[in-house]
Amino acid sequence: MDPFAYTRVSDTRAAIAAGRQGGRYIAGGTTLVDLMRETVERPGSLVDISALPLRDITVTPGGGLRIGALVRMADAAADPKVRSTYPVIAESLELSASAQLRNMATIGGNIMQRTRCTYFRDVTANCNKRSPGSGCAALDGINRSHAILGGSDACVATHPSDVAVAFAALEATVRLLGPDGERAVPFAGFLRQPGSTPDREQALRPGELITAVEIPAFPRPLRSGYLKVRDRQSYEFALTSAAIALQVQDGVIRVAKAAAGGVGTVPWKLPAVEQHLLGKRPSDSLWAEAAQRAADGARPLRHNGFKVELLKRTVERQLRVVGGTR
Ligand code: SF4
Numbered sequence: 001m002d003p004f005a006y007t008r009v010s011d012t013r014a015a016i017a018a019g020r021q022g023g024r025y026i027a028g029g030t031t032l033v034d035l036m037r038e039t040v041e042r043p044g045s046l047v048d049i050s051a052l053p054l055r056d057i058t059v060t061p062g063g064g065l066r067i068g069a070l071v072r073m074a075d076a077a078a079d080p081k082v083r084s085t086y087p088v089i090a091e092s093l094e095l096s097a098s099a100q101l102r103n104m105a106t107i108g109g110n111i112m113q114r115t116r117c118t119y120f121r122d123v124t125a126n127c128n129k130r131s132p133g134s135g136c137a138a139l140d141g142i143n144r145s146h147a148i149l150g151g152s153d154a155c156v157a158t159h160p161s162d163v164a165v166a167f168a169a170l171e172a173t174v175r176l177l178g179p180d181g182e183r184a185v186p187f188a189g190f191l192r193q194p195g196s197t198p199d200r201e202q203a204l205r206p207g208e209l210i211t212a213v214e215i216p217a218f219p220r221p222l223r224s225g226y227l228k229v230r231d232r233q234s235y236e237f238a239l240t241s242a243a244i245a246l247q248v249q250d251g252v253i254r255v256a257k258a259a260a261g262g263v264g265t266v267p268w269k270l271p272a273v274e275q276h277l278l279g280k281r282p283s284d285s286l287w288a289e290a291a292q293r294a295a296d297g298a299r300p301l302r303h304n305g306f307k308v309e310l311l312k313r314t315v316e317r318q319l320r321v322v323g324g325t326r
Contacts, residue, residue, distance in 0.1 A: 001036050008048040015049050020179050020207030023047035028105040031113045063217035069108030069210040088224035088243050092162040095228045098235045108210040111164045115157035128154045129198040144303040150265035155198030159266050160237050168267035169243035169259035172215045178208035191266040222247045227318040238262030240311045242318040253277045272296050282323045291316035
């Protein structure tokens with residue numbers, strides 16, 4: 001690990017001032033410290049924001065939820081408001097990482113976490129994300145865990161977060177505070193697809209800090225849930241996952257929200273699946289038809305072609321569970 005400066009701040013103004021000067025924000029540290037140990041990340045200055053007052057979970061005036069950026073994953077998963085209104089968020093958190101990590105890691109840090117591409121974490125490998133212009137070892141390497149959606153010639157790494165998939169499905173908003181004040185960014189635009197600049201992963205301006213994630217209100221009752229398929233049943237990242245939310249009124253689907261994880265360079269919204277469901281009556285055949293659209297546009301690599309069919313089956317199964325026809 002390289003030497004670095006460390007500052008602990010207790011108010012957002014001081015945090016942003018330090019961030020503007022190039023300091024990297026750190027809270028739970030469950031990703032960044034690992035990467036610093038491996039010299040994948042070499043920040044010259046860390047700004048510890050864990051004392052900032054961003055740990056509340058509140059109901060918004062419209063009936064949605066606001067989750068503070070420094071809420072621990074375990075606390076968000078256990079919160080009665082989260083569990084009762086958006087089970088998909090609680091389930092995605094409970095299926096993430098390990099209990100120890102969930103007790104340390106924060107919601108803001110979770111969506112900021114970096115890819116698990118093994119070449120990114122191997123400083124001897126070519127990686128455009130870690131070292132722009134050096135190439136991408138995964139394209140011709142072992143790419144079983146990589147993306148089938150949203151990749152480019154520069155990078156095909158998946159985004160590793162589970163709760164980000166739930167946020168994408170629910171069309172959450174990321175609240176930011178920076179040198180120029182507050183702003184809100186739709187979740188779909190917050191995490192960037194790699195294109196030719198895979199090192200630029202979020203739509204953050206210099207010094208900006210995530211303060212909260214807001215989930216909009218939906219007509220009730222909204223049923224939701226998260227399914228994660230992985231090589232082992234704990235402490236493993238998704239091969240595929242599905243976050244589904246449905247509202248059925250008078251026997252007809254009025255709200256359909258869906259996103260997939262483990263398959264995209266960002267949490268992958270599934271608009272074709274959603275559109276196929278709206279206005280129809282729940283049935284096993286409807287779930288199967290809709291799920292066929294989950295992999296629209298997929299471009300498998302040499303070792304991950306299996307994800308196309310696995311994604312469709314993951315989405316179909318979770319539609320059946322959430323839709324109540326299981
Ligand atoms: Fe690096 Fe992305 Fe290629 Fe992995 S897929 S080696 S993160 S450029």
